[in-house]
Amino acid sequence: MTYTVTFWGTRGSIPTPGPSTSRYGGNTPCVAVEGAGGQLVVLDAGTGIRALGLDLVAKQNGAAKVEILLSHAHWDHIQGLPHFKPFFAPGNSVRIWGSRQGTTSLEAILRQQMDPAVFPVPLDALSAKLTVQQVDTDDFSIGEFRVRTIKLRHPGTTLGFRLTPAKGGEPSMAYVTDNELGTGGDYDVSKTWRRDFVTFLNGVDLLIHDAMYTPKELEQHRGWGHSTSEEAVILAQDADAKKLVLFHHEPEHGDAEMDAVLADARKFAKKRGGSLDVDAAREGMKVTL
Numbered sequence: 001m002t003y004t005v006t007f008w009g010t011r012g013s014i015p016t017p018g019p020s021t022s023r024y025g026g027n028t029p030c031v032a033v034e035g036a037g038g039q040l041v042v043l044d045a046g047t048g049i050r051a052l053g054l055d056l057v058a059k060q061n062g063a064a065k066v067e068i069l070l071s072h073a074h075w076d077h078i079q080g081l082p083h084f085k086p087f088f089a090p091g092n093s094v095r096i097w098g099s100r101q102g103t104t105s106l107e108a109i110l111r112q113q114m115d116p117a118v119f120p121v122p123l124d125a126l127s128a129k130l131t132v133q134q135v136d137t138d139d140f141s142i143g144e145f146r147v148r149t150i151k152l153r154h155p156g157t158t159l160g161f162r163l164t165p166a167k168g169g170e171p172s173m174a175y176v177t178d179n180e181l182g183t184g185g186d187y188d189v190s191k192t193w194r195r196d197f198v199t200f201l202n203g204v205d206l207l208i209h210d211a212m213y214t215p216k217e218l219e220q221h222r223g224w225g226h227s228t229s230e231e232a233v234i235l236a237q238d239a240d241a242k243k244l245v246l247f248h249h250e251p252e253h254g255d256a257e258m259d260a261v262l263a264d265a266r267k268f269a270k271k272r273g274g275s276l277d278v279d280a281a282r283e284g285m286k287v288t289l
């Protein structure tokens with residue numbers, strides 16, 4: 001079985017269009033995973049989901065069924081949703097999976113995002129059938145994929161996902177963004193979190209991980225819920241991941257800075273030994289597993 005993973009949005013926090021970010025991309029998080037049987041799972045709905053939606057509509061043959069997993073509901077992870085074209089055709093169905101925040105249901109959060117005060121089309125007026133599936137840290141299946149979840153170290157409730165074939169076997173991939181691997185922050189996770197997390201990721205073929213800050217930048221941002229590329233490399237090596245893709249790029253990092261971040265991360269991984277393959281997410285990049 002193979003997966004095709006496509007990066008439609010790679011940037012953290014806020015879109016950063018313009019010539020200085022044209023290679024690594026300016027759209028906020030959205031990654032599409034397609035299984036061998038054609039099942040599509042979309043990870044996050046940042047502004048990158050707009051172009052994915054156009055692509056899906058262009059290739060559409062009959063009604064579209066879209067499954068979207070949300071890591072959490074911070075703006076940069078949901079901001080493309082109101083502009084997701086498959087919402088606006090009758091016959092399509094879209095299911096959104098994600099966590100509540102405190103006592104606020106995921107559906108209420110999405111409803112607020114499309115409240116008439118801030119967006120002209122309310123959630124109830126979409127032509128497609130929308131299902132909001134609230135998940136906790138449970139496991140579930142979406143077609144040919146088995147999805148496991150784990151709580152991350154980030155403000156609010158943020159989920160990481162591991163996808164494997166529902167029938168068992170290979171390959172596996174994990175999508176982990178907005179996660180603080182360092183010592184900052186006061187998050188509602190168990191005392192054994194790091195150990196459990198490494199077990200959760202063990203042997204994964206592809207790990208997509210938050211690598212927002214340089215070590216120097218992290219000093220100003222402890223407790224903000226993000227990591228450095230070096231921390232992501234250490235985690236990937238601890239978990240015996242085969243490939244690491246650095247993700248959720250800091251808005252201030254243009255392409256030249258990102259080249260340096262990637263070169264440093266590769267050097268760091270090599271110095272520590274092992275065969276980890278390190279790359280940085282670029283908009284339009286495809287990884288086949």
Ligand SMILES: [Zn+2]
Nearest residue numbers: 012013076178
């Ligand atoms: Zn984010």
Ligand SMILES: [Zn+2]
Nearest residue numbers: 072074154178
């Ligand atoms: Zn966030």
